[in-house]
Amino acid sequence: MGSQTRSVRTNAAPAGREAQRPSSRPQLHVVEKHTVRRSAEHLRWQRIWDWTKTKSAPLMMLAVALVFLVASLLGALLLRTQMSSNSFEASTIEQHITMLQQDVDDDQAKLSQLEATLPERAQKxxxxxxxxxxxxxxxxYQPTQGAS
Structure with missing residues (x-):
């Protein structure tokens, strides 16, 4: 069987150090069995809230950060909406340009056809x-007397 090691505890301070005794005993309190267990998420938000309540500057920084975040989200939403609207308008304009180009091509074909039949019509x-x-x-040239 293995030998048991013994540890010796002493209140003596290590060499070169003075013994420091606590000024008072730690406070004890009763913990009830009915304490509510809080989720880690709730505790995290509670710590953040407590931290902001203790200091006034971080509360202001938190408010500025939230305002910046909301403004950024709204700006992104408005930008995306405007881009969608511009895209729709551009596709509509492209459709109109395509239709106008087809009309020009049709008129050019009619003009070419009329030019091709011009000598035949002149002979008729x-x-x-x-x-x-x-x-x-x-x-x-002398103008006639009836003309003014």
Whole structure:
């Protein structure tokens, strides 16, 4: 069997130190069996609340932090709402641009078709292509007397 070690307790102070005795005995109090066990979360919030009640500056800092947090959340919400609205407006404008581009393409196709049929229509109206340059000399022009 193993030997038991004995510990010796003494009130003597270690070498070089003076013995320090407590000035008074610790206070004792009765703990009732009916104490309510609080959750760790509740105790944490209780400690924070107690800490802020004991000091006035941390309470002000806590209030500023809460105001900053609420303002940040509201700012983010407003920014997200505005971005969503702008996105919707941009998609609507893109749809209108696409429709207008299709209309321009349709009109361009009609114009090309009319230009292609222009010589044929001119021949039906008995028009002939011009031969050389034409010039009109108005040096000797005299207006008629009935015209003013």
């Amino acid at each position: 109206m008995k028009m002939v292509p011009s031969q050389g340059n034409l010039s009109i000399d108005l040096d000797g």
